[in-house]
Amino acid sequence: MGFSSKHPIIFILMFISAYRDQIIIAQAQESTPYYLAWKFCFGTNYTANSTYRTNLNLFFSSLSTKFTNNTVPLHGYHNIKIGESPNTVYGSLHCREDMAPAICSKCVQIATERVIMQNSGCPNRKTAILFYNGCILRYSDENYFSVLRQQPSINLTYTDNSVVDQVQYIDIITGLLDDLVIEAVTNTSISPSLYATRSANYTMSDQVYVMVQCTPDLTPSVCYKCLRSAVGRLSGCCSGAQGARVLFPSCTFRFEKAPFFGNYVYNIIRASPPTL
Numbered sequence: 001m002g003f004s005s006k007h008p009i010i011f012i013l014m015f016i017s018a019y020r021d022q023i024i025i026a027q028a029q030e031s032t033p034y035y036l037a038w039k040f041c042f043g044t045n046y047t048a049n050s051t052y053r054t055n056l057n058l059f060f061s062s063l064s065t066k067f068t069n070n071t072v073p074l075h076g077y078h079n080i081k082i083g084e085s086p087n088t089v090y091g092s093l094h095c096r097e098d099m100a101p102a103i104c105s106k107c108v109q110i111a112t113e114r115v116i117m118q119n120s121g122c123p124n125r126k127t128a129i130l131f132y133n134g135c136i137l138r139y140s141d142e143n144y145f146s147v148l149r150q151q152p153s154i155n156l157t158y159t160d161n162s163v164v165d166q167v168q169y170i171d172i173i174t175g176l177l178d179d180l181v182i183e184a185v186t187n188t189s190i191s192p193s194l195y196a197t198r199s200a201n202y203t204m205s206d207q208v209y210v211m212v213q214c215t216p217d218l219t220p221s222v223c224y225k226c227l228r229s230a231v232g233r234l235s236g237c238c239s240g241a242q243g244a245r246v247l248f249p250s251c252t253f254r255f256e257k258a259p260f261f262g263n264y265v266y267n268i269i270r271a272s273p274p275t276l
């Protein structure tokens, strides 16, 4: 049975289900959203029963109310200041902008549970940045909101010698990154999101997938500066790699031979239902 005006209800149901599928496909493309790619633990230590620890717990519970299975803040980002000096906690959570709310809230839950654990987290440390594939949890006793931070940083690379023409590969990635940095800070119909993705063919049968992202508390011009600085590392860190990430507190880029991102989700979900 094909689409027919005799069956308007069936048509509508199929349309809605296709619309949902699109979102599910999009979120499925990061196969490991709860994978911890890297963590930075630094600063001084707090003690078990301290006010700082109490404020940290308040921060975690505020995240669990902001990020639910159905709702996430704009651009997947929330930051909050809790408590009085010298025990103030500045905290933020940033879900990658293609993560569906249910994936995002699970990422929040995992990140906040593990960050206080011995091996997976930053136990007793006042400052932490955890880079999960799907979300970034960060907190500090210093105010870092809207501040450009390029340290600490790390280059992560994956090499399996599967790229035939490495020079051409890096050339294509360089071109894509140059374009994406502009795209991320340029106004579109969905407002500057400081996030952009693209893919391209580098041979007849192989693609490369590239992503850039800043924390949404930055202005576009500060984001641009951060991304240019991260991308400037490409030839030094990553020639010879098949996949890589450069992680700064304020911005990151990543490229892979396999797809790892979906469509920009949050505005799709926030938008009104399509008019039928």
Ligand SMILES: *[C@@H]1O[C@H](CO)[C@@H](O)[C@H](O)[C@H]1NC(C)=O
Binding pocket: 043, 044, 045, 123, 124
């Ligand atoms: C903080 O605690 C960690 C382990 O809990 C320890 O390795 C580190 O030396 C401590 N740092 C300071 C500055 O006390």
Ligand SMILES: *[C@@H]1O[C@H](CO)[C@@H](O)[C@H](O)[C@H]1NC(C)=O
Binding pocket: 048, 049
């Ligand atoms: C923390 O508080 C608990 C219960 O109030 C107490 O049993 C424990 O000894 C305290 N720990 C420290 C390190 O003060």
Ligand SMILES: *[C@@H]1O[C@H](CO)[C@@H](O)[C@H](O)[C@H]1NC(C)=O
Binding pocket: 069, 102
């Ligand atoms: C969110 O979704 C997960 C998985 O579908 C479910 O286990 C959990 O109970 C849900 N949480 C809430 C608060 O509804």
Ligand SMILES: *[C@@H]1O[C@H](CO)[C@@H](O)[C@H](O)[C@H]1NC(C)=O
Binding pocket: 185, 186, 187, 192, 220
């Ligand atoms: C984007 O558009 C908004 C609203 O129109 C404006 O306030 C903002 O300055 C623009 N940003 C850029 C980078 O053009």
Ligand SMILES: *[C@@H]1O[C@H](CO)[C@@H](O)[C@H](O)[C@H]1NC(C)=O
Binding pocket: 201, 204, 205, 206
């Ligand atoms: C890119 O590769 C895909 C998959 O091999 C192919 O279907 C497509 O035609 C290629 N696009 C271009 C522009 O070469």
Ligand SMILES: *[C@@H]1O[C@H](CO)[C@@H](O)[C@H](O)[C@H]1NC(C)=O
Binding pocket: 153, 154, 155, 232, 233, 234, 235, 236, 237, 238
């Ligand atoms: C990352 O790569 C850059 C070169 O692009 C290098 O200067 C820097 O030391 C590397 N950082 C680490 C932590 O390896």
